[in-house]
Amino acid sequence: MNGRLLWWPGLLWLLLFFAIPVTIIALISLAHRAPDGVIRWGFTLENYLRLVEPLYWAGPFVNSLLLAVLTTGLCLVLGYPVAYSLARQPRAVKNLLLFLVILPFFTNFLVRIYAWFIVLRPEGWLSEALRALGVDLVFLGSPVGVLIGLVYGYLPFMILPLYASLERLDFSLVEAAHDLGATRWQSFWRVIFPLSRSGVIAGSVLVFIPVLGEFITPKLLGGGKVPMFGVLIEEKFLGRVPDWPLGAAMALALMGLVSLVLIRSFRYIKESRWVG
Amino acid sequence: MGRLRRGLDALIGSMLVLDTVLVYIFLYLPIGVLILYSFSASRYALVWGGFSLEAYRRLFTDRDVALALLNSVIVASASTALATLLGTMLALALERTRIRFQQGIEVLAYLPIVIPEIVMAVGLLLFFAQVLRPVFGAVSPMLTVLIGHVTFSVSYVMVVVRARLRDLDRSLEEAALDLGATPWQVLRKVTLPLLTPAIMSGALLAFTLSLDDFYVTYFSTTGGSGFKTLPLYLYALQWRAAVPPHVNALASLMLLASLALIALALLMQRKAQLSR
Numbered sequence: 001m002n003g004r005l006l007w008w009p010g011l012l013w014l015l016l017f018f019a020i021p022v023t024i025i026a027l028i029s030l031a032h033r034a035p036d037g038v039i040r041w042g043f044t045l046e047n048y049l050r051l052v053e054p055l056y057w058a059g060p061f062v063n064s065l066l067l068a069v070l071t072t073g074l075c076l077v078l079g080y081p082v083a084y085s086l087a088r089q090p091r092a093v094k095n096l097l098l099f100l101v102i103l104p105f106f107t108n109f110l111v112r113i114y115a116w117f118i119v120l121r122p123e124g125w126l127s128e129a130l131r132a133l134g135v136d137l138v139f140l141g142s143p144v145g146v147l148i149g150l151v152y153g154y155l156p157f158m159i160l161p162l163y164a165s166l167e168r169l170d171f172s173l174v175e176a177a178h179d180l181g182a183t184r185w186q187s188f189w190r191v192i193f194p195l196s197r198s199g200v201i202a203g204s205v206l207v208f209i210p211v212l213g214e215f216i217t218p219k220l221l222g223g224g225k226v227p228m229f230g231v232l233i234e235e236k237f238l239g240r241v242p243d244w245p246l247g248a249a250m251a252l253a254l255m256g257l258v259s260l261v262l263i264r265s266f267r268y269i270k271e272s273r274w275v276g
Numbered sequence: 277m278g279r280l281r282r283g284l285d286a287l288i289g290s291m292l293v294l295d296t297v298l299v300y301i302f303l304y305l306p307i308g309v310l311i312l313y314s315f316s317a318s319r320y321a322l323v324w325g326g327f328s329l330e331a332y333r334r335l336f337t338d339r340d341v342a343l344a345l346l347n348s349v350i351v352a353s354a355s356t357a358l359a360t361l362l363g364t365m366l367a368l369a370l371e372r373t374r375i376r377f378q379q380g381i382e383v384l385a386y387l388p389i390v391i392p393e394i395v396m397a398v399g400l401l402l403f404f405a406q407v408l409r410p411v412f413g414a415v416s417p418m419l420t421v422l423i424g425h426v427t428f429s430v431s432y433v434m435v436v437v438r439a440r441l442r443d444l445d446r447s448l449e450e451a452a453l454d455l456g457a458t459p460w461q462v463l464r465k466v467t468l469p470l471l472t473p474a475i476m477s478g479a480l481l482a483f484t485l486s487l488d489d490f491y492v493t494y495f496s497t498t499g500g501s502g503f504k505t506l507p508l509y510l511y512a513l514q515w516r517a518a519v520p521p522h523v524n525a526l527a528s529l530m531l532l533a534s535l536a537l538i539a540l541a542l543l544m545q546r547k548a549q550l551s552r
Contacts, residue, residue: 007375010366010430014384017427021399022391024406078302081295104303107534108488110510111527115306117515118313118524152302184285213392216490220515230394237401238498244402251398255391262390 029248039244047249060227067143067218067228068211071150075158075207076200078151083162083199084192087169098163105156113149113220120145120221141223149217154210158203165199166192201268209258229254307531314524331525338522344509351418351505352486355425360479362426363433364471368463370434371441388431397495400424404496417496417503424492429485433478440474441467473544480541484534506530 029047034040086097104112119126120139130137139145169192177187193200215230224231229250236247314332318325335341366385375381388396404420448470452462468475490507497503504512510527513519 004375006365006369006373007381010362010369010385010434011381013362013426013430014388017400017403017423018388018396019384020407021396021403024402025395025399028402028406078295078299081292082299085292085296100300101303103535103538104307106484106538107307107531108507108510108527110490110507111310111530112306114510114515114523114527115310119306119309152306155299155303183281184288188288210392213394215394216511220511233394233398237398237495247398248402251395255395258390258392 025248025251028245029252031245033243033245036242038242047245048253050246051249051253060229060232063143063226064212064228067147067150067226068208070147071154071211072158072204072207074147074151075155076204079155079158079162079203080200083159083166086159086163087166088171094167101159102156109153109216110220112153113217116145116149116152116221120148140221141225143222143226145221146218146226146228149221150211150214153217154207157206157210161202161206162196162199165196165202169195198268201265205261205265205268209261212258213254310524310531311528314521314528316521316524318521331521334520335522335525335529340504340509341506341522341526344504344506347418347503348487348505348507351421351425352483355422355429355486356479356482358422359426359429359482360433360475363430363478363482364437364475366430366434367437367441368467371438385431385434388428389435393428393491394495396428397424397491400427400492401495401498405498420496421493421503421505424496425486425489428489428492429482432481432485433475436478436481437471437474440471444470473547476544477541480537480544484537488534 027041028039030043030045032040032042032044032046082101086094086101089097117140118124121127122138122140127137127139137144139148173191173195174187177191178184182190212228213230213233214228215234218226218228218231219234222228222231233247233250233254235241236243236250313324315327315329316324316331369375370378370382370385400420400423404415408415408420444467449462449466452466453459457465487505488507489505490511493505493508494511497508506526510523513523
């Protein structure tokens, strides 16, 4: 068959609407900010230098990283026991339970966040119940609400690779450890957990990366009071005081960070058979 | 010691079950609450006011919702058709032909899946503002959204089709060639029929992604043109106490629609497995 005919349409599309746009981001990140916020072409590193200025950058940067780390950690702690329980079920039950984990994740992201908005609002029954118990927690407009939304949105990304690696685990090794006198705690930390390492790493990466660039969850559940990378990037392009060059530098910095994480962990993601 | 150890083991075991049950409650709680509230008689979306179908009645007479739904369906259908065509061609090209810079092209074809979606969205915004508009003048927002959706869908279709292509028995195609078929005939009469289930699931994935998309759509319409898909409509509602109640009904129906799509996907997969 004629190879060229097969190549060109898709390749041309990706070059035009993907490669060129990313190149434009790179070019604009090196330009100056014009008085109207848009671009004065040029070659400067000032946008990148502003990214490392501690005063400007410290708040959102630390916030984003902290929330991404917390989300990943919570997903791991909540998801590991689920993945483990699933892996030990008989086949039919396994598939059904796994399906139930993935199901909510197929529904629209905004719909899911909106659903949490109903649950978490201050007059909602959850807040009322907590207040009755003497806990006065404000969810909306605070990092707690954002964290709940993020964990909810990305938990399946953690459970699936964990399950994939635990499902292949040879549980006779665990029995052997028990026979040799290991407690469950010991057999977990010395046998099960090390053997599921690829799943842990793959899951963590698959949660950590998208959370770093998140914009909807912090914006809608955080009410704009919880700045994260994604929120900042959006503000620089579509906010009241636009600054395209700085926004472009932020987007590229995010992409660089993500590439770094991906390159370091690609082996494990592949091992957990969750890609390709 | 033995008793302590057994006690600890039992504790770990019950924690495992407890965590699993809690995670499932966590996954389905907001969905349940949302659906429940869609049947509320209150004038406000966030207040429970007794059972009623009023919200659904209002939803079906709301012009903005109908328009957003129409936009969503048009964009999803068109982008799915185009992305399926381009993605399938790319998959065939990557698996069955060789050209120069093959590796580079391969990376380019996978990148839209890997990079944070907000980076791609920013790239498209800049491309439309810096290249498309200066060259072609005003471009309809539906067209820019369509371009964006095709761009991220192509890669997903390509991955799905390519995976199937790799598992395909090459000898069938070779036999056809030996029997005197032209490469074009082999493609049409042997390869494509075998690929149909994969192409269909790729298309379904593209359709779902398009209906669900927020970031690319939002940036492709520069945040605030009049053009709205369903997710943009939901986002633009300014979530406060006075969200109109038909939003609950809309969100519930969007949820049901996604569930129907998954059911369809599963059914198709089942059929494909049976026909193998």
